[in-house]
Amino acid sequence: MAGGSIELTGLTKRFGKVTADGAGPGGTGSAGADGPGGPGGHAAVDSIDLLVSSGEFFSLLGPSGCGKTTTLRLIAGFEQPTAGRILLDGVDVSGVPAHKRNVNTVFQSYALFPFLSAFDNVAFGLRHARVTKAELRTRVGDALDLVSMSSFASRRPGQLSGGQQQRVALARALVLNPAVLLLDEPLGALDAKLRRTLKVELKALQERVGITFLYVTHDQEEALTMSDRLAVMNAGRIAQIGTPREVYEEPADAYVADFLGAANLMDVSVSERSAGSHATLKLGDSTLLTSHDCPAAPGDAAHAVIRPERVRVEEHGSAGQNRVPALVERVVFLGAATQVMLRLATGASLQALLQNDGDADRAGLAQGTPVHAYLPPDALRVLPGSPASAGLTSSSPAPAAAAAPLAS
Numbered sequence: 001m002a003g004g005s006i007e008l009t010g011l012t013k014r015f016g017k018v019t020a021d022g023a024g025p026g027g028t029g030s031a032g033a034d035g036p037g038g039p040g041g042h043a044a045v046d047s048i049d050l051l052v053s054s055g056e057f058f059s060l061l062g063p064s065g066c067g068k069t070t071t072l073r074l075i076a077g078f079e080q081p082t083a084g085r086i087l088l089d090g091v092d093v094s095g096v097p098a099h100k101r102n103v104n105t106v107f108q109s110y111a112l113f114p115f116l117s118a119f120d121n122v123a124f125g126l127r128h129a130r131v132t133k134a135e136l137r138t139r140v141g142d143a144l145d146l147v148s149m150s151s152f153a154s155r156r157p158g159q160l161s162g163g164q165q166q167r168v169a170l171a172r173a174l175v176l177n178p179a180v181l182l183l184d185e186p187l188g189a190l191d192a193k194l195r196r197t198l199k200v201e202l203k204a205l206q207e208r209v210g211i212t213f214l215y216v217t218h219d220q221e222e223a224l225t226m227s228d229r230l231a232v233m234n235a236g237r238i239a240q241i242g243t244p245r246e247v248y249e250e251p252a253d254a255y256v257a258d259f260l261g262a263a264n265l266m267d268v269s270v271s272e273r274s275a276g277s278h279a280t281l282k283l284g285d286s287t288l289l290t291s292h293d294c295p296a297a298p299g300d301a302a303h304a305v306i307r308p309e310r311v312r313v314e315e316h317g318s319a320g321q322n323r324v325p326a327l328v329e330r331v332v333f334l335g336a337a338t339q340v341m342l343r344l345a346t347g348a349s350l351q352a353l354l355q356n357d358g359d360a361d362r363a364g365l366a367q368g369t370p371v372h373a374y375l376p377p378d379a380l381r382v383l384p385g386s387p388a389s390a391g392l393t394s395s396s397p398a399p400a401a402a403a404a405p406l407a408s
Contacts, residue, residue: 004089004102004179004212006052006075011084013045013070044070046236047084052214054089057206059215059223062233063259068216071233072182075214077101089179104178108188110169112157118144119153122172129176143171147205162190163198170205180212187222199225220260224248232256248307254383257305264311264350268304270296270382279382284346286324291377302382310379311352313340316370322377326350328369340365342373 045067052058060068073079075086077098086094093101112121123140131139144150147167157165166186173181187195187202203226206213217223223230224244232239232247232255240252251257254265268288272280279294280287281304288304296302314323326342329349335356342350350373365371 005054005087006050006058006180006212006214007085007087007090008048008050008071008075009085009087011045011048011050011071011074011086012043012082013067013074013079014043014082016042043236045074045081048236048238050231050238050241052212054212055210057203057213057215057226057228059217059227059230060233061217061220061223061230061260063218065235066233067236068218068233069184072105072184072214072216075180076103076105076182102178103180103182104173104176105182105184106166106169106173106186108185110157110165110186112165112168112172114157117154117156118149118160118168118171121157121168122175124172125176139175140171143175144168146174146209147171163194166190166198170202174209174211178211180214183213183215185217185219187217187219195219195222202226224261232260234259251305251381251383254303254305257381257383262308262351262353264306264308266304266306266344266348266350267346268302268382270294270298270300270302273298278377281380281382283324284344286345288322288324288375288380289377290380290382292381294382296382304380304382306375306380308339308351308353309337309355310376311342311350312374312376313342313352313354313365314372314374316372318372318374320374322375322380323372324375326371326373328365328367328371330367331365338365342371344373 048067048071060071062068070079074081077093077096077100081094084094085092088102113124116124119140122143123136126136126139141150141153144153147170149164149167149171152160152164152168157168160168169186187198190198199222206226215223215226227244229241229243230247231241234255240247240256242250247256248261251260251263257263258265266283268281268283270279271282271287273294273296279290279296281290281302282288283304290304294302313328316325324344326344328340329343330339330341332339332341333356338354338356340352340354342352344350352373
């Protein structure tokens, strides 16, 4: 199976005010899953430029309403763009009907035919592709074998688990040899444990078949685990594109920092900024140093971001730079880690995530214990603006547990 490149140039989808006949300027009276139309119109996708390379596992990540599903539907041909172009392998398919595009889609609901066996569900598209019976049997058998479902070929969807149904839906999409596979939150209907297992399997499957996967999700753990690169979306636009590590460790703004993983966002002011990529910050009465580029000028209000796993909780009175006094507000045992919620003298909350490595000292972190929090300079980044103006909280929920091992 050969991969396919995707190029979006100025892609825009606007859902305008619905007319009496139910149609709007975009050619539809419905805004789809991501962008409800309204009086005066609404840009569900707002002038997106994006290039996805052949054979890449690329994710569109963002909350409900950010435009990710509408973007996928535009690429699939289920929606027509208001402006811009969609190129698949360099060919403009913006006006090409969905059934003539060399892409296939896997939905969250799987959409399997309940009265057909797994074999016949996978074979459904091939029966309309004028292939011989021998070729059909071979290709369906290969597709079922690829997703480890050969022994369940005669079963109907009602006799399969959710994870098995998902595998059949994948086989049905892959059997047609698409250049691009579009996946619209395909793990969303599964329980948390099965999602953790199948996301590892899904990435391994993509590497085996070698075609381009464009994956839509609101789950940051899924995007971080599977993607070669990802785009974080906000209000119809792309906020940042990069590898999972780049976007997680070097967020472009407070929105990305807060949405992708757990983050501590603190109001600070910039005291000094040197040419050597160092800055001095004021957090209440405490002075902090950061070893990263500082986009704010001295005297500006900004916010600093640090991930919970980089915060160290030390004994009260610990000396040294980048140590701020705090009070233990809450301790939550998460299994592999312990979440410690701290309250700073400024009133801001700070979250620390401590790995449970057998350190007996953590037993003393009871509620109300005075401590010092160490914020390493290399883990502290400054972003322009303020958390309050961005509508962000001072800390995000604890990250989900690590991915489970691949199940047999």
